[in-house]
Amino acid sequence: MRMALGESLLLYGLGAGAAAAFGLPALKSRLELSRAKHRSLAGHARLARRVAALVPGYAYGEDRFFSVDGAPTEVERRRRDGFARLSSLYRTRYARTLAVTESAKEALSDLQFTAAYRVPFQFSAHVRQHLPVGAFLAESAGPILEDLDGNRFYDLAGSYGVNVFGHDFYKSCMAEGAARAARLGPVLGAYHPAVEYNVRRLRQVSGLDEVSFHMSGTEAVMQAVRLARYHTRRSHLVRFCGAYHGWWEDVQPGVGNPLPSRTTYTLKDMDEDSLRVLARRRDIACVLVNPVQALYPNSAAPADGSLVDSGRRASFDRAKYAAWLARLREICSERGIALILDEIFVGFRLAPGGAQQYFGVRADMVTYGKTVAGGFPVGVVCGRREFMRRFDEARPADICFARGTFNSHPYVMASMQVFLERLGAMSHWYDGLDERWNARAARLNRTLEDAGLPVRVANLSSIWTVLYTRASRYNWLFQYYLRANGLALSWIGTGRLIFSFDYTDDDFAAVAERFVAAARDMERDGWWWSSPDATNRSIRRQILREMIRQRL
Numbered sequence: 001m002r003m004a005l006g007e008s009l010l011l012y013g014l015g016a017g018a019a020a021a022f023g024l025p026a027l028k029s030r031l032e033l034s035r036a037k038h039r040s041l042a043g044h045a046r047l048a049r050r051v052a053a054l055v056p057g058y059a060y061g062e063d064r065f066f067s068v069d070g071a072p073t074e075v076e077r078r079r080r081d082g083f084a085r086l087s088s089l090y091r092t093r094y095a096r097t098l099a100v101t102e103s104a105k106e107a108l109s110d111l112q113f114t115a116a117y118r119v120p121f122q123f124s125a126h127v128r129q130h131l132p133v134g135a136f137l138a139e140s141a142g143p144i145l146e147d148l149d150g151n152r153f154y155d156l157a158g159s160y161g162v163n164v165f166g167h168d169f170y171k172s173c174m175a176e177g178a179a180r181a182a183r184l185g186p187v188l189g190a191y192h193p194a195v196e197y198n199v200r201r202l203r204q205v206s207g208l209d210e211v212s213f214h215m216s217g218t219e220a221v222m223q224a225v226r227l228a229r230y231h232t233r234r235s236h237l238v239r240f241c242g243a244y245h246g247w248w249e250d251v252q253p254g255v256g257n258p259l260p261s262r263t264t265y266t267l268k269d270m271d272e273d274s275l276r277v278l279a280r281r282r283d284i285a286c287v288l289v290n291p292v293q294a295l296y297p298n299s300a301a302p303a304d305g306s307l308v309d310s311g312r313r314a315s316f317d318r319a320k321y322a323a324w325l326a327r328l329r330e331i332c333s334e335r336g337i338a339l340i341l342d343e344i345f346v347g348f349r350l351a352p353g354g355a356q357q358y359f360g361v362r363a364d365m366v367t368y369g370k371t372v373a374g375g376f377p378v379g380v381v382c383g384r385r386e387f388m389r390r391f392d393e394a395r396p397a398d399i400c401f402a403r404g405t406f407n408s409h410p411y412v413m414a415s416m417q418v419f420l421e422r423l424g425a426m427s428h429w430y431d432g433l434d435e436r437w438n439a440r441a442a443r444l445n446r447t448l449e450d451a452g453l454p455v456r457v458a459n460l461s462s463i464w465t466v467l468y469t470r471a472s473r474y475n476w477l478f479q480y481y482l483r484a485n486g487l488a489l490s491w492i493g494t495g496r497l498i499f500s501f502d503y504t505d506d507d508f509a510a511v512a513e514r515f516v517a518a519a520r521d522m523e524r525d526g527w528w529w530s531s532p533d534a535t536n537r538s539i540r541r542q543i544l545r546e547m548i549r550q551r552l
Ligand SMILES: Cc1ncc(COP(=O)(O)O)c(C=O)c1O
Pocket: 160, 216, 217, 218, 219, 221, 244, 245, 246, 247, 290, 342, 343, 344, 345, 346, 369, 370, 378, 379
């Protein structure tokens, strides 16, 4: 904390120009780096870890849970009734799914984590006790999911982004892939012939020279960064504030990682100060870009676990983001920095040629994952030859090692082949894609506005997020009303809705109807009551006071 404060004082008291005038290049470079960090905690990885360690755990009991915002007794009573109704509906309607979830949760660490972080921690214990969410499903068909009790939901979770063309498409890719791979079976080391096809097609899709296969997106990113370091002989990677690139240490330098990374710079997204750092520093091997950040630059992926107020912001400007990528491209080329476009999420969702095509930019390396193996787990790196080579003929002992037992698994490769073969036949989905999803978002927003409901949506094509227009401490509860109305969200709640392309207008109309019904239910139950002087700022201050009181 002292370091950051010192940096700020120097920055504002002395300034980079003055440092240069005094002939202090190291200081100037340090100041430039400080200036290129986003002012939020997300922009200061080390400071964020220290602050996170200070946040005390505490939970609202029954007495505060319903009126932490000072709601009058009548509103509190509506909330209590609404919560009891919701709780009883969850317990009866989802009984079997919940029983299996509870049984697995005991020893399934992942499930314990997602259950705890579905809502802000102050509310979490009470919610877990009274509104447990089932984590098991039995079936999918089109955009519909069915749980173990036979309840049907529209799928707004999108399998973390894997589901671009609809579940039925992936079922078919996986089945045909399995049939093609069956003769070779589980043999690893040597390749299934599908690999040769996949390499050829991925070169066409990416416009890049070479390809490597990995078992997850995280590993693909690891390998791309490692190659950039190997070839540039430089230590640092640049990522932009808030961007997710998997859970490997160096791409998660702050909260969430027990060891802070010392070879990562987290810089402001879409900001000239960051370009200045790229143009001057000599230790930068690569810049990692996750294009989904275009929807919420400098913010972490929105999740209801951190939805403590109504401060979530999002909007997308394609031309502006394309211009930013063009500037990055220019500077990376000038400075010999590898530009890595991490398309693991947005890849085939924006255009058949991915984000490179959509934003009109050419990267040195591109990572793909999620959807590209037709439903099986995978990570892919495509890159220019000079970055992809893992050895150096002139220095035979100097290699860049990367392996993985299951990379190029026959079933995965065969299913990827089916996916890539069928991609051409999917081109009709891309015609008018953005217009379709933008129109749907606009229509839903108009309905919400006309109904006087304090909810809106923002979108980057088929990737949506929910915004709240009235200062409230209870927005996180909306995900539970959506579920009760037959809409399935991922555990991060309303932060991200991911639609598959097979949603017909009728499907979407049904989703919109349920969405509005859920918002009406939430309004009826009093959760969006707000005192006239409540603001997002006053809410955050209240929480800060609670934390300080708790620590003292
Ligand atoms: C942009 C991006 N990069 C990397 C990853 C990590 O991929 P995986 O979960 O397959 O390890 C993800 C996953 O969500 C992602 O969205």
